[in-house]
Amino acid sequence: MSHPNQDEITYEGMQQFLRRVGFEQPVKIDCSLAFHHQETGTIVMLSIPEDGRLVRPADLLSIVTRLETLGLVGDSELEQIKTGKLPMAS
Secondary structure, X not given: OOOOOOOOOEHHHHHHHHXXXXXXXXXXEOOEEEXXXXXXXXXXXXXXXXXXXXXXXXXXXXXXXXXXXXXXXXXXXXXXXXXXXXXXXX
């Protein structure tokens, strides 16, 4: 289930977004999921939230930094994420 332009970034929504931009199905490591982007060799970690719902701010910052540095998403998508919204699926 996809919720375009939601007001807060959910754990489930971020997982779907990462897969949409080319990250592979995650591997569970302790209390986190590791997503691998085969083309660039990039790995990002997403902590499994205690409430099962929202992405931690530290994880969001780390993921946005990687996406931006590697050019894996466009500027408009980055701006949406930075304002707490996941871009709509293309």
